[in-house]
Amino acid sequence: MVLVPTVVVIGAGFGGLEVARHLRGTPVDITLIDQNNFHTFQPLLYQVATAGLNAADVAHAVRGLFHKQSNVRFRHGRVTGVDWDARMVAVADQPDVPFDHLVLAGGATVTYFGIPGAEEHGFPLYTLEDATRLRNHVVRRFEAADTDPAELDRGGLTFVVVGGGPTGVETAGALAELFAMVFRKDYPGLEVSRARVVLVEMQDHLLHPFTASSRRHALHALRSRGVDVRLGAKVASVGADAVTFADGEVLPCQTLVWAAGVQASSLAATIGLTQDRGGRVVVGPDLRIPGRPDAWAIGDIAAARDRKGELLPQLAPVAMQAGRHVARQIGRLLEARPTEPFRYRDKGTMATIGRRAAVAELPGRIRLSGAPAWLAWLGLHLVFLVGKRNRASVLLSWAWNYLTWDRGPRLILDRSPRSTGT
Ligand SMILES: Cc1cc2nc3c(=O)[nH]c(=O)nc-3n(C[C@H](O)[C@H](O)[C@H](O)COP(=O)(O)OP(=O)(O)OC[C@H]3O[C@@H](n4cnc5c(N)ncnc54)[C@H](O)[C@@H]3O)c2cc1C
Numbered sequence: 001m002v003l004v005p006t007v008v009v010i011g012a013g014f015g016g017l018e019v020a021r022h023l024r025g026t027p028v029d030i031t032l033i034d035q036n037n038f039h040t041f042q043p044l045l046y047q048v049a050t051a052g053l054n055a056a057d058v059a060h061a062v063r064g065l066f067h068k069q070s071n072v073r074f075r076h077g078r079v080t081g082v083d084w085d086a087r088m089v090a091v092a093d094q095p096d097v098p099f100d101h102l103v104l105a106g107g108a109t110v111t112y113f114g115i116p117g118a119e120e121h122g123f124p125l126y127t128l129e130d131a132t133r134l135r136n137h138v139v140r141r142f143e144a145a146d147t148d149p150a151e152l153d154r155g156g157l158t159f160v161v162v163g164g165g166p167t168g169v170e171t172a173g174a175l176a177e178l179f180a181m182v183f184r185k186d187y188p189g190l191e192v193s194r195a196r197v198v199l200v201e202m203q204d205h206l207l208h209p210f211t212a213s214s215r216r217h218a219l220h221a222l223r224s225r226g227v228d229v230r231l232g233a234k235v236a237s238v239g240a241d242a243v244t245f246a247d248g249e250v251l252p253c254q255t256l257v258w259a260a261g262v263q264a265s266s267l268a269a270t271i272g273l274t275q276d277r278g279g280r281v282v283v284g285p286d287l288r289i290p291g292r293p294d295a296w297a298i299g300d301i302a303a304a305r306d307r308k309g310e311l312l313p314q315l316a317p318v319a320m321q322a323g324r325h326v327a328r329q330i331g332r333l334l335e336a337r338p339t340e341p342f343r344y345r346d347k348g349t350m351a352t353i354g355r356r357a358a359v360a361e362l363p364g365r366i367r368l369s370g371a372p373a374w375l376a377w378l379g380l381h382l383v384f385l386v387g388k389r390n391r392a393s394v395l396l397s398w399a400w401n402y403l404t405w406d407r408g409p410r411l412i413l414d415r416s417p418r419s420t421g422t
Helices: 014-022 042-049 128-147 166-186 212-224 267-271 316-334 371-384 388-404
Strands: 006-010 029-034 038-040 059-061 072-076 079-083 088-091 101-104 108-110 122-124 158-162 196-201 228-231 235-238 242-245 250-252 255-258 262-264 292-297 349-354 357-362 366-369
Touching: 006 014, 014 029, 014 101, 014 316, 042 128, 042 166, 042 371, 079 267, 101 267, 101 316, 122 128, 128 166, 128 255, 158 166, 158 250, 166 196, 166 212, 166 349, 212 228, 212 349, 212 357, 212 366, 292 316, 349 371, 357 371, 366 371, 371 388
Parallel strands: 006 029, 006 101, 029 072, 101 292, 122 255, 158 196, 158 255, 196 228
Antiparallel strands: 038 059, 079 088, 108 262, 235 242, 242 250, 349 357, 357 366
């Protein structure tokens, strides 16, 4: 039996999957470890939270992705540390996993910037569980208000979304459409028009990475859907039944969606590597971890920089391109060739606001808005969604939702009287 080097990849997200896939045909044994037995397509989580898609549409069992790749094994478990001298990865309640090459692709998680009550009462949108919990809670608020309309005065139908980046804009737009198009019919006895969606952004504009015209388009599209967009506003504290703003205003509200902060996964700290301010692992130009010639960090967990020294954004294409780069570099090292620096190719940014409304900024200064941007957004997300069955299911749901002005799974899947953010 010929022994080949072992590559351990921690995280089966956008970056980790690309490493494993692009080592197909390379003489290595790959162990892909993830705390979930599935990959999550985070860009569509907000559609699960707003009853546009089923949870299973945006996730895919990792094992099912590698039926045709014999050099990949999957380990379902949570990584708790790395013994660099013994070259072993520690996995909770399981035997250690040996490695010759190690790739950290543990992604990012939410941060609440220390705002009192935000973690306790806010609803983050980072995992499939987060999305399902938020949907349960939103539908439950409408059921409660239908039973007791006084809930409206207690902020039962006031939904505050914090963060004017793509996730906040998409969630606010989708909630407004859900209420206006679907809940209006689901709850004929309720004054659904009194439901409020408030989008709060600290800066004086939405969609920070976009140009001024795209920002204006998004602002106008949200306001025309009835979203109360508050720019230059800051949340000071969050309670179970109210949110307090920095200017002293207290808004009765039972749902606060936290779409404001991202920090690298706690894996980076667990492993004890040098981190930047956002907790990201410092990497060299080829994405290797300084002082660890056989270890790499990619995607949201890595502080990778472009040629000008600017930090690369925490976006799926960055993680995917980095994954492909690291797979190539491992191949080069096996052939005793030097590594190459990572060069990110920016292929543009998009955000959708709702039905026939989106903004897209593509290479060559191509700027799209409205229906063309929306179609581009739909097409691109379908292409990148993992799994043919998921693509077919999402396409069908989108077509159904578009043609019938309806939504799918408005289900409450927990029995607790009140879902909380944590
Ligand atoms: C709501 C939302 C919307 C987004 N929308 C967009 C968008 O429209 N466009 C875009 O480009 N980007 C978007 N992003 C960002 C994009 O999803 C991330 O940049 C991308 O997922 C990063 O890929 P990654 O491989 O670094 O991490 P991830 O895809 O997050 O994968 C990390 C994996 O590591 C696993 N993991 C973490 N810690 C451990 C551990 N200790 N042990 C075992 N496994 C572990 C996790 O379970 C996870 O599966 C969005 C993100 C969110 C949250």
